[in-house]
Amino acid sequence: MSDTPSILGDTKHTAESITELDRQYVWHPYASFIDAPPIYAVESASGCTLTLTDGRQLLDGMSSWWCTIHGYNHPTLNAAAKQQIDKMSHVMFGGLTHQPAAELAQLLVEITPPNLSKVFFSDSGSVAVEVAMKMAVQYWHSQAQPHKNKLLSLRSGYHGDTIGAMSVCDPVTGMHHLFKDSLTQQHFTEAPIAGFDTPWKAEYIQDFEQQLSSHHHELAAVILEPIVQGAGGMRFYPPEYLRQARKLCDQYKVLLIADEIATGFGRTGKLFACEHADVEPDILCLGKALTGGTMTMAATLCSDKISDGICRGEAGVFMHGPTFMGNPLAAATALASTRLLLSDDWQSNIQRIHRQLSEGLSPCKDYSHVQEVRCLGAIGVVEMQQPVDMAKIQEAFIKQGVWIRPFGKLVYVMPPYVMSDDELKQLTQAMVAVLADESLFQS
Numbered sequence: 001m002s003d004t005p006s007i008l009g010d011t012k013h014t015a016e017s018i019t020e021l022d023r024q025y026v027w028h029p030y031a032s033f034i035d036a037p038p039i040y041a042v043e044s045a046s047g048c049t050l051t052l053t054d055g056r057q058l059l060d061g062m063s064s065w066w067c068t069i070h071g072y073n074h075p076t077l078n079a080a081a082k083q084q085i086d087k088m089s090h091v092m093f094g095g096l097t098h099q100p101a102a103e104l105a106q107l108l109v110e111i112t113p114p115n116l117s118k119v120f121f122s123d124s125g126s127v128a129v130e131v132a133m134k135m136a137v138q139y140w141h142s143q144a145q146p147h148k149n150k151l152l153s154l155r156s157g158y159h160g161d162t163i164g165a166m167s168v169c170d171p172v173t174g175m176h177h178l179f180k181d182s183l184t185q186q187h188f189t190e191a192p193i194a195g196f197d198t199p200w201k202a203e204y205i206q207d208f209e210q211q212l213s214s215h216h217h218e219l220a221a222v223i224l225e226p227i228v229q230g231a232g233g234m235r236f237y238p239p240e241y242l243r244q245a246r247k248l249c250d251q252y253k254v255l256l257i258a259d260e261i262a263t264g265f266g267r268t269g270k271l272f273a274c275e276h277a278d279v280e281p282d283i284l285c286l287g288k289a290l291t292g293g294t295m296t297m298a299a300t301l302c303s304d305k306i307s308d309g310i311c312r313g314e315a316g317v318f319m320h321g322p323t324f325m326g327n328p329l330a331a332a333t334a335l336a337s338t339r340l341l342l343s344d345d346w347q348s349n350i351q352r353i354h355r356q357l358s359e360g361l362s363p364c365k366d367y368s369h370v371q372e373v374r375c376l377g378a379i380g381v382v383e384m385q386q387p388v389d390m391a392k393i394q395e396a397f398i399k400q401g402v403w404i405r406p407f408g409k410l411v412y413v414m415p416p417y418v419m420s421d422d423e424l425k426q427l428t429q430a431m432v433a434v435l436a437d438e439s440l441f442q443s
């Protein structure tokens with residue numbers, strides 16, 4: 001009897017026994033079981049601090065991949081989840097609805113670009129992208145133009161890991177050759193080459209226009225991450241690029257899908273990155289920070305033009321319906337998280353973080369092995385000239401008491417918006433200290 005694990009999971013484990021179990025059974029993102037890198041067990045998290053099972057504390061610079069904008073264990077989000085869990089944690093969405101989903105949809109329509117009026121809920125960012133792609137294809141089918149079924153995407157883009165989403169990710173970093181017989185062949189344009197503040201030149205959009213003019217007859221939509229290309233390279237590009245892209249999509253009768261799964265909810269200094277260019281996409285994908293990092297949920301919004309088209313088309317309905325669609329628990333926390341964000345002077349707060357990151361990271365500019373330091377909103381990026389040795393650099397950051405997970409040449413942070421000035425100082429000082437050591441980089 002004493003050997004039976006408790007139903008409530010309060011069996012005592014050490015950090016070592018957890019990581020041992022993990023190594024034996026659990027896949028991690030983009031990971032190998034052979035030669036597995038070190039892994040760290042987290043016991044709890046509060047504010048901007050992760051507490052490891054072995055007692056060490058780490059300041060989180062990643063917001064758990066863009067999600068935990070209000071920090072961990074936030075009392076308001078916890079209260080929303082607890083209130084909802086005592087009513088119902090889930091109910092199917094076919095033929096049923098509930099207050100959290102209905103209210104959340106209304107709020108999202110209110111705060112996103114004005115043309116967007118309908119909300120499709122799903123369970124993860126990749127699925128929100130799949131939904132967006134299917135909406136675009138079904139729309140053109142309803143317009144008696146079924147040949148318009150391909151996507152045009154930007155190189156260095158990232159849109160998720162499912163097969164459809166992968167087909168519009170950067171072909172090189174997305175390793176398209178591995179999956180070439182399973183992936184739809186899409187069209188690609190060069191990644192935007194200018195930085196956020198670079199003075200505009202017409203040539204920056206030349207290849208984009210070229211691709212549209214060659215392929216518009218078979219294109220359902222352009223898909224892009226507005227202003228910030230995230231996991232595909234942490235690149236920032238000028239708002240004028242986005243304005244021009246919108247204009248060209250209209251001109252060539254191609255829909256525009258904005259993937260704001262990473263940029264949404266204030267991260268770039270605007271509530272949604274499309275606002276930098278005052279652009280209205282036909283379809284918008286949200287995820288990550290939607291629930292403040294408490295739970296998995298995503299949403300795909302579209303304009304009346306798209307929803308009317310689809311609903312008047314051959315199928316008469318939109319052909320998608322996830323099991324956990326509109327999950328009440330996730331919707332209730334998303335509602336609380338979004339209201340919490342809007343209740344605060346979040347713009348000044350993002351500017352504060354931006355100042356701290358820009359100043360704090362500027363010493364890295366003097367390192368000969370640093371390619372570029374760039375900051376936008378609450379995002380700070382140090383691009384190295386060589387890829388980092390992930391295991392070594394991770395350990396060095398942990399010694400400094402911070403959690404930062406670089407990829408390739410990119411060492412970057414997007415802290416929770418509640419991070420204090422002192423904590424931001426600790427975070428950037430750790431980066432300045434660790435990045436000074438050239439032995440952490442592959443040559």
Ligand SMILES: *Cc1c(COP(=O)(O)O)cnc(C)c1O
Binds near residue numbers: 125231259260
């Ligand atoms: C993370 C991300 C996705 C995929 O979201 P998941 O929830 O990981 O499936 C899609 N697009 C962008 C821009 C992202 O940053």
